Amino acid sequence: MTEGNFVDYVKIYVSSGKGGKGSTHLHREKFIEKGGPDGGDGGRGGHVYLVGNKGLWTLFHLKFAKHVKAGHGGDGGSARSTGADGEDKYIEVPLGTVVRDKETNEILFEITEDGEKRIVARGGKGGLGNWHFRSSTNQTPRYSQPGMPANEIDMILELKVLADVGLVGFPNAGKSTLLSVLTSAKPKIADYPFTTLKPNLGIVAYRDFQSFVMADIPGIIEGAAEGKGLGHYFLRHIERNSVLLFLIPADADDIKKEYEILLDELRRYNPEILDKERFIVISKSDMLDEELQKEMKVQLDTEFKGLKYHFISSIANQGLVELKDKLWEMLNSEENQL
Template sequence: MFIDSVKLTVSSGKGGQGAVSFRREKFMPKGGPDGGDGGKGGDIYFVVDKNTHTLSHFKGKKVLKAQNGRPGEGRKKHGKNGQPLVLVVPPGTEVRDAETGELLLDLTKDGDRVLFLEGGKGGKGNWHFKSPTNQRPTYAQPGLPGKSRDIILELKLIADVGLVGFPNVGKSTLISVVSNAKPEIANYEFTTLTPKLGVVDVDEFSSFVMADIPGIIGGASEGKGLGLKFLKHIERTKTLLFMIDISSYRELLTQYKILKKELLKFSEHLSKRSYAIALTKIDSMDIEEANQKIEKFIKDLKEEPGGENIYGLDDKYLYFLQDRENIDRNQPYFIFPISAVANINIKPLIFALNDMIKMERKSEKSSD
C-alpha cells in the first residue's frame, strides 16, 4: 500500500528516578548514602533508508514513544537507559510541525541518522547530595520528562525523471518497458492511482530513476482528479518528461499548454525544471499523418515566446535538441516520437533522457 502522508505524535522517553539508598553491610551498620542515578530516557531518531519507498509502516499508528529510563538502585547502580525509537523513512521525507506546517527536517540522503527529540535526563541518586552538614540525605532527583511533538510526515519521491501527462497517455507502459517497475496497465483512464518508481539501466555503468505520476487533467492544481494529491512528487524530480498522446483528439499544442499551466500553477519551481517531450502512441497512425502532426507541433512551438531556441532535427540522435552548452529550461530539451508497445525509439529515448540528466547535473555543479 502506498501512503505518502501520516500524522503522528512522537515522544522521547522520561528519565529514570534517582534512588534513595544507604549502604547496609556487615560491620557497617551506618553506611553512607549509595543511591544510584536514573537512566536517560530514549531518544527519537529518523533514519533514511532507500529500500523503503512508502510510509505505509506507520499506518494505524497515532502515538509513538521511546522507552523510559529505569530508576537507579542501591550500591550506586545506574538505571538502564531507555531504548531509542528509530523511525525509518524513505528518502524525500519531510517532517513538519502538525500545527504550524513548519518544516523541521528534510530527509533526502540515504543512510542519514538524525536526532529529532532527546530523551529526558535521569535523576541523580542521593549519594550526590551528601555533605558535611547533611550526611544522610533522603532526597534524590526525579528524572526529567521527555519531549513530545505532533508531526506530519510527508513523502515526496526523489527521481531523475518524472513522467507527466494526461491519463491513459502511456506513462505506465513506458516505465514497465524501460525499467523494473510493474505498474497496472489497462486501456482506460486512471489505471495509475499511486506513483511508481523504476530504475532504468542505460548501459553497464549508468542508470537513472524514473517516476510514473498519476495522470494530470485540466484543473489538477485546483484539486480536480488525482493530480493535486500527487503533483508534489514531481517537485523533487531533477527533470520532467512530458508525455503527449499523438493519437488524442486534443491538439498536441493544447495538451502541452495544459500540462505546463497546471505545473506552473501548482509550483513556480516546476517551471524551472529541465524537461523534454515524448509524443506517444506513434504506432497508432501511418507515418505520413504522424509526421504532419509532429511538423505542425514543432512549428507551433517555434511561434511560442522563446521558441527560437528549439533546434532542428539531430540526425545522430533522431530528436530535436537544444544547445547542450546553454540549456534553456523554458523550452523542451528534445521532442521525440515513441511507442512503448511497439518498442519504437525506446532505446534512443533512454539515451536522450540520460543526456538531459547529465546536462542538468553539470548545470547544478557549475551553479554551486
C-alpha cells in the same frame, strides 16, 4: 510493488521514554551505621529515531503503526549506580520522507540519505541522585531529582518520491505503458482515465550496466494545483525529480495547449518546479504516417521554439532507444550534476 502497497502518507504518535529518578539511598554496611549519601542517577529515557533506508520505496510498513513508544529510563540505585537507559526506537523510512508536526503542519526535517539518523522525540534526562547534593552543611541529603518527562509528538510522514525522471501528463496519456516497456515495473494499464492512482517506480536499464529511476505520476487534470482531482496527492512527487518528461499523445486535439496546461498546473503548485529540465515526448506516434509526422514536426518546431521533443510508440517500440539516450544525457548534464 502493487498499487495497494504504495503508501506515501501516514500519521504516527511517537513518545520518547521518561528519565529514571535519582536514588536517595544512604550508605549502609557492617560497622557503618550512618554512611553518607550514595544514591545513583536515573537513566535517560529512550529516544525515537527516524532512519533513512534506501531499500524502502513506500511507507506501507508504517500504515498500521499508529503509536511508537521508547522505553523509560531505570531508577538510580545504591553505591552510585546509574539506572539503565531506556530502549531507543528506530523507525526506518524511505529516502524522500518529509516529517511534519501534525498540530502546526510545520516541516521538521527531511530524510534524503541512506543511513541518515534524526531524533524525532528525545528521551527525558535521568534525575540526579542524592550523592550530588551533599555539602558541608547538609551531609545526608534525603532528596534527589525526578527524571525529566517523556517528549510526545503527533507527526505526519509524507513521502516525496526520489526518482530521476518523472512522467507528467494527462490521464490516459500512455505513462504507465511507457514505464512498463522501459522497466520491469508492472503498473495497472487500461484504456480509461485515472488507471494510475498512486506513483509507480521502475528502474530503466541503460548501457554498461548503468540505470536510472523513472516514476509514473498519476495524471494531471486542470485545477490540480488547487487540489482538484488527485491534486496535491501527486504534485508533491514531482518536486524531487531531476528531469520532467511531459507525455502528450499524438492524437491530442492541441499538443501545445496540453503542454501549457500541464506547465501552468506545475507553476501554480510550485514555481521552482519549472527550473527543472523538461523534455516533451509525443506518445502513440504509431498512429501517424511519415507525411503526417513531418507536418507535425514543422508545426512543433514553430510552436515550441527550441524546446526538446521526441516521437515514440511504446506499443510499436519506436524511438525508445533514442529516448533513453536523451534522458541519460540530460541526467548527466552539468546542470544536474551540481
